[in-house]
Amino acid sequence: MGTIDLRSDTVTRPTAAMRAAMAKAEVGDDVFGDDPTVNDLEARSAAMFGMEAGLFFPSGTQSNLAALMAHCGRGEEVIVGQDAHTYRYEGGGAAVLGSIQPQPLQNLPDGTLDLAMVDAAVKPDDSHFAVTRLLALENTIGGKVIGRDYLARALTLAWKRGLSTHLDGARIFNAAVKLGSPVNALCAGFDTVSVCLSKGLGAPAGTVLVGHQALVHRARRIRKMLGGGMRQAGILAAAGLHALENHVARLAEDHANAERLAKGPRAQASGSSPCRPTWSS
Numbered sequence: 012m013g014t015i016d017l018r019s020d021t022v023t024r025p026t027a028a029m030r031a032a033m034a035k036a037e038v039g040d041d042v043f044g045d046d047p048t049v050n051d052l053e054a055r056s057a058a059m060f061g062m063e064a065g066l067f068f069p070s071g072t073q074s075n076l077a078a079l080m081a082h083c084g085r086g087e088e089v090i091v092g093q094d095a096h097t098y099r100y101e102g103g104g105a106a107v108l109g110s111i112q113p114q115p116l117q118n119l120p121d122g123t124l125d126l127a128m129v130d131a132a133v134k135p136d137d138s139h140f141a142v143t144r145l146l147a148l149e150n151t152i153g154g155k156v157i158g159r160d161y162l163a164r165a166l167t168l169a170w171k172r173g174l175s176t177h178l179d180g181a182r183i184f185n186a187a188v189k190l191g192s193p194v195n196a197l198c199a200g201f202d203t204v205s206v207c208l209s210k211g212l213g214a215p216a217g218t219v220l221v222g223h224q225a226l227v228h229r230a231r232r233i234r235k236m237l238g239g240g241m242r243q244a245g246i247l248a249a250a251g252l253h254a255l256e257n258h259v260a261r262l263a264e265d266h267a268n269a270e271r272l273a274k275g276p277r278a279q280a281s282g283s284s285p286c287r288p289t290w291s292s
């Protein structure tokens with residue numbers, strides 16, 4: 012058996028069936044809205060998440076940035092976790108390219124934000140302060156699954172304080188499979204959700220942003236501005252559709268393998284375990 016590369020769930024290769032789906036994808040110019048496979052992926056993702064609209068992006072970083080820019084105007088503020096991808100791992104794009112001020116809060120050990128701290132971080136309507144516009148959460152975050160109870164309380168607080176909401180759901184299917192809850196239930200109430208197709212789902216590229224029609228419409232303009240308008244992108248969207256149809260249930264296998272590894276390679280019977288990692292330097 013060859014080396015198993017455990018650096019990330021991004022280190023995947025399309026299966027033969029996925030490549031076949033890509034090869035026979037119908038395509039058109041997606042900047043003109045003419046790519047039937049992209050349109051299909053966007054519509055099916057929206058339906059799956061119980062949202063009004065979907066939009067296909069080349070990467071999750073661009074999808075998160077476009078979403079944050081769709082929510083927040085220049086100089087407005089997003090409340091976000093210190094450990095959140097949108098804050099920590101996206102090159103400061105929201106600030107640099109979106110002129111959005113992040114208000115980072117320390118994540119609790121379970122990955123959530125203390126809702127009393129969120130409440131206290133919302134700025135009063137006073138010209139000293141940036142306008143607090145958005146609460147951005149992430150699920151899963153750092154491998155931790157956030158449950159529906161917490162999300163419901165966070166959304167209730169956001170609504171009470173007049174904030175809009177974005178969920179970085181790059182790995183929302185991992186959370187859904189772990190919790191045994193469909194993604195539409197897990198994401199209900201969020202204004203926008205960004206969903207990675209190229210992590211555990213195994214597509215070579217792509218993220219879909221789903222959410223309210225007006226926000227997704229705005230994000231489409233921003234996507235073009237950020238250089239994310241792709242042409243015959245149906246070849247990539249076909250991989251995403253194939254992943255949504257065939258790879259979601261298989262995340263349970265990844266979870267089982269990850270749990271075995273977490274218990275320690277040594278705990279596996281030495282020698283013959285099928286998931287014994289071969290570390291490369």
Ligand SMILES: *Cc1c(COP(=O)(O)O)cnc(C)c1O
Nearest residue numbers: 070071072073096097149179181
């Ligand atoms: C991977 C990831 C993204 C987006 O990453 P890209 O590599 O730009 O697709 C966003 N959020 C989280 C939580 C991620 O893990």
